[in-house]
Amino acid sequence: MGEPLLRAIGVHKSYGHTEVLRGFDLEVAKGQVVCLLGPSGSGKSTFLRCVNHLEAIDGGQIWVDGEPIGYRLRGGRLYELREREVARQRRDIGMVFQRFNLFAHRTALENVVEGPIQVLRLDADIARRQGLELLDRVGLAHRADAYPAQLSGGQQQRVAIARSLAMRPKLMLFDEPTSALDPELVGEVLSVMAGLAEEGMTMLVVTHELGFAAEAADEVVFMADGAVVELGPPGEVLSKPKHERTRQFLARTLQ
Numbered sequence: 587m588g589e590p591l592l593r594a595i596g597v598h599k600s601y602g603h604t605e606v607l608r609g610f611d612l613e614v615a616k617g618q619v620v621c622l623l624g625p626s627g628s629g630k631s632t633f634l635r636c637v638n639h640l641e642a643i644d645g646g647q648i649w650v651d652g653e654p655i656g657y658r659l660r661g662g663r664l665y666e667l668r669e670r671e672v673a674r675q676r677r678d679i680g681m682v683f684q685r686f687n688l689f690a691h692r693t694a695l696e697n698v699v700e701g702p703i704q705v706l707r708l709d710a711d712i713a714r715r716q717g718l719e720l721l722d723r724v725g726l727a728h729r730a731d732a733y734p735a736q737l738s739g740g741q742q743q744r745v746a747i748a749r750s751l752a753m754r755p756k757l758m759l760f761d762e763p764t765s766a767l768d769p770e771l772v773g774e775v776l777s778v779m780a781g782l783a784e785e786g787m788t789m790l791v792v793t794h795e796l797g798f799a800a801e802a803a804d805e806v807v808f809m810a811d812g813a814v815v816e817l818g819p820p821g822e823v824l825s826k827p828k829h830e831r832t833r834q835f836l837a838r839t840l841q
Contacts, residue, residue, distance in 0.1 A: 680750030
């Protein structure tokens with residue numbers, strides 16, 4: 587599918603004496619949807635946080651669109667960037683968390699346009715028009731003036747997705763975006779994500795929603811103990827897993 591938009595090589599990350607990522611490797615091509623599956627503590631969310639340098643890696647390299655994230659390559663060595671330079675890189679990497687993290691005192695539309703106006707310096711009228719288009723895209727144009735407390739969890743998460751899209755990212759990261767939702771609200775968020783996949787958005791998704799992975803992913807990665815155990819098309823990994831650890835995980839998840 588072309589050159590990787592995201593490339594991770596030998597990524598290591600530890601918290602104290604606990605090694606969470608152990609030489610993790612992954613490539614995601616432009617326009618590809620990759621789902622990360624695995625038990626709690628396998629390193630899935632940690633890797634996502636490393637991709638946009640919310641967590642500094644201890645070893646290896648992560649590149650997005652040919653640029654080392656969080657570091658500058660000089661004379662064959664990597665030097666950590668200043669926070670302002672990292673913030674510039676994060677503009678190209680949207681992230682949707684388990685919790686919605688919306689500004690409680692701002693309306694849905696105001697949450698969406700905050701980044702484009704304050705960070706991208708977009709004209710307020712243009713930002714508002716584009717914000718309304720994005721809210722319409724996630725099915726919430728009619729709730730543009732609602733505050734987060736007036737929205738359901740699923741609606742808040744859809745606003746969070748629109749807010750990330752407003753920054754026109756090259757890559758979207760989703761960290762278990764439906765895990766904090768009531769079961770009846772999960773579908774509306776997954777539907778928006780499936781639409782983004784169909785439109786060609788490059789997405790890296792940590793999820794336990796096997797149905798979404800089967801339908802929307804180009805590739806599924808099963809992780810355990812901070813490393814890739816199995817990787818391949820969803821029809822292979824989910825239906826005909828080769829590794830016993832993958833089979834055990836899927837059996838438990840489907841119970």
